[in-house]
Amino acid sequence: MYGSIEKWFADAEAQGVDLAEAVLRRETKDTGADRERIRTRIRDALEVMENAVAEGLTSEEKSPSGLTGGRARRLIAEGPRIFGEAFTTTLARAIATLEVNARMGLIVAAPTAGAAGVVPGVLLTLREERGWSADRLVDGMLVAGGVGAVIAERASIAGAGGGCQAETGSAAAMSSAAVTYLEGGSPEAVGTAVALTLQGMLGLICDPIAGLVEIPCAYRNASAAVQAVGCAEMAIAGLDFPVTPDEVIDVMGEVGRKMDVRYRETALGGLAATPSGQRIARQAGMPELVQLQRKGDQKGEESARFGPS
Amino acid sequence: MTGLFDILGPTMVGPSSSHTAGASRLGYVTQAILGGAPERARIGLHGSFAMTGEGHGTKKAIIGGLLGYAPDDERIRTSVEDATAAGMDFEFYTADLGEDAHPNSAVFEVERGEEEATIRGASIGGGQIRIHEIDGFRVDLSGSLPTLVVQADDVPGTIATITRMLSERGVNLATMHVDRTGRGEQALMTIESDADIPEELIEAMRGQDWVHWIRYVRGLV
Numbered sequence: 001m002y003g004s005i006e007k008w009f010a011d012a013e014a015q016g017v018d019l020a021e022a023v024l025r026r027e028t029k030d031t032g033a034d035r036e037r038i039r040t041r042i043r044d045a046l047e048v049m050e051n052a053v054a055e056g057l058t059s060e061e062k063s064p065s066g067l068t069g070g071r072a073r074r075l076i077a078e079g080p081r082i083f084g085e086a087f088t089t090t091l092a093r094a095i096a097t098l099e100v101n102a103r104m105g106l107i108v109a110a111p112t113a114g115a116a117g118v119v120p121g122v123l124l125t126l127r128e129e130r131g132w133s134a135d136r137l138v139d140g141m142l143v144a145g146g147v148g149a150v151i152a153e154r155a156s157i158a159g160a161g162g163g164c165q166a167e168t169g170s171a172a173a174m175s176s177a178a179v180t181y182l183e184g185g186s187p188e189a190v191g192t193a194v195a196l197t198l199q200g201m202l203g204l205i206c207d208p209i210a211g212l213v214e215i216p217c218a219y220r221n222a223s224a225a226v227q228a229v230g231c232a233e234m235a236i237a238g239l240d241f242p243v244t245p246d247e248v249i250d251v252m253g254e255v256g257r258k259m260d261v262r263y264r265e266t267a268l269g270g271l272a273a274t275p276s277g278q279r280i281a282r283q284a285g286m287p288e289l290v291q292l293q294r295k296g297d298q299k300g301e302e303s304a305r306f307g308p309s
Numbered sequence: 310m311t312g313l314f315d316i317l318g319p320t321m322v323g324p325s326s327s328h329t330a331g332a333s334r335l336g337y338v339t340q341a342i343l344g345g346a347p348e349r350a351r352i353g354l355h356g357s358f359a360m361t362g363e364g365h366g367t368k369k370a371i372i373g374g375l376l377g378y379a380p381d382d383e384r385i386r387t388s389v390e391d392a393t394a395a396g397m398d399f400e401f402y403t404a405d406l407g408e409d410a411h412p413n414s415a416v417f418e419v420e421r422g423e424e425e426a427t428i429r430g431a432s433i434g435g436g437q438i439r440i441h442e443i444d445g446f447r448v449d450l451s452g453s454l455p456t457l458v459v460q461a462d463d464v465p466g467t468i469a470t471i472t473r474m475l476s477e478r479g480v481n482l483a484t485m486h487v488d489r490t491g492r493g494e495q496a497l498m499t500i501e502s503d504a505d506i507p508e509e510l511i512e513a514m515r516g517q518d519w520v521h522w523i524r525y526v527r528g529l530v
Contacts, residue, residue: 001310001311001312001313001316023313027312027313030310030312031312031313032503038313041314041317041318042317044320045317045318045320048320063324064364064366065364100323101323101324102323102324103323103324104322104323104324104329104366104369104385104386105322105323105383106320106321106322106323106381106383107320107321107322107323108317108318108319108320108321109318109319109320109321109326109330109435109436110316110317110318111315111316111317111435112326112435113321113323113324113325113326113329113330114325114326116323141317142313144316144317145313145314145316145317146313148311148316148317149311149312149313149315149316152311152315152316153310153311157316157435158434158435160434161434174316210364211360211361211364212324212361212364212365213323213324213325213365214324267361284364285363285364286360286361286363286364288360289360289361
């Protein structure tokens with residue numbers, strides 16, 4: 001896939017095609033897979049996302065740790081109090097996906113399992129609100145995938161590589177770009193959506209309590225979904241941003257590389273290392289993790305080679 | 310290079326691409342190299358796999374993989390019960406594979422009938438894996454492409470014969486790796502190809518008198 005937003009957009013323009021078509025052609029060229037096969041795989045992924053959301057919104061089943069389960073359902077049951085229904089549904093669908101993930105349900109890692117709620121939260125909700133056709137939604141997913149691939153090439157999409165900014169930040173940028181594209185935004189507006197979204201996620205650490213992909217992950221997926229929608233709104237309205245999307249992605253990569261390992265998915269710092277986080281880790285049967293968190297204060301670098309992604 | 314479905318995927322049983330999807334893939338490739346689900350398995354978990362694996366279903370994922378369940382097979386949730394019901398004898402232990410080992414590494418000692426294998430690999434993130442060692446030979450496999458593993462005598466012409474047989478059938482090689490125990494002793498060839506390798510071609514390779522055994526691993530997307 002493309003190594004920069006700039007090259008992708010220039011390639012689309014040179015071929016006289018839109019951003020989704022450029023991604024489709026590039027993927028066909030890279031892998032030899034035919035166009036319909038690629039579109040079918042995306043439709044299959046969307047179906048898995050829909051099923052996960054449906055299950056997460058109706059089930060009260062807890063994860064094995066007991067940390068998550070039932071919150072998405074509660075949010076929907078309480079109904080919208082501040083903004084409209086779509087806003088609440090976006091949050092609930094993002095949380096629902098992470099709750100299903102936590103209890104070993106089937107999800108699409110987009111781009112990772114820990115950030116799997118953002119794309120479905122945003123795109124499945126706005127599809128209903130905005131009336132996108134099934135084919136257009138696949139086009140939107142192609143744009144989302146194009147953005148994620150550039151981020152993976154230039155920076156990182158892994159919490160272990162760059163913190164939560166790399167996971168939910170990337171998922172938010174992907175979603176925001178897809179919404180902007182599907183709402184008829186120009187390539188320039190799509191680029192702005194990426195830059196705006198990602199600059200707002202810069203520096204976000206990955207500090208999963210008890211080392212589990214549950215808390216704060218489920219809530220961070222919800223807030224990343226909101227970030228994506230807000231930035232798409234601004235980008236579609238034509239608001240500009242003076243730093244290019246590739247430059248913002250590079251900054252995200254730089255911040256990730258300089259981020260202390262305690263904040264890169266090792267569960268040795270941040271929320272995970274608070275007294276509350278340590279209490280939960282002990283209850284979840286991970287006393288070794290708590291010992292490492294304490295040692296981590298003296299020798300964080302050495303003890304920080306652990307963690308999920 | 311990042312592919313589209315590295316970003317819009319994998320579709321997987323949660324909760325962790327490295328500790329669940331990657332773990333099941335390690336088990337899957339291990340059983341594929343063995344030629345089927347093992348009757349006995351000893352699995353050493355190293356580093357983060359040992360420490361935080363419990364909360365991520367790592368053991369269920371590995372056993373599921375050994376039963377031949379792909380990372381998106383929801384039977385992973387009941388794999389331990391399924392394996393017990395199928396009569397698989399398995400145990401896990403905490404392994405120390407050394408400072409240089411990837412934190413998400415595992416070592417498998419597996420047996421099936423007359424066959425046995427020792428396989429070491431790591432889950433390197435995003436559900437991707439590398440197999441680093443088979444029966445003491447160093448290898449470097451992803452498990453995502455169709456892969457041939459050929460154990461043969463280290464005699465002249467073996468590599469040329471294998472690659473010629475593949476090229477005559479129009480099979481395009483993606484990677485090739487050879488390791489040997491010593492000059493004139495045993496060699497292990499691992500070949501990743503872009504497309505499926507026909508069964509009769511593998512049979513023809515088995516017919517070479519310097520070939521000890523061949524395993525074929527169908528790639529897991």
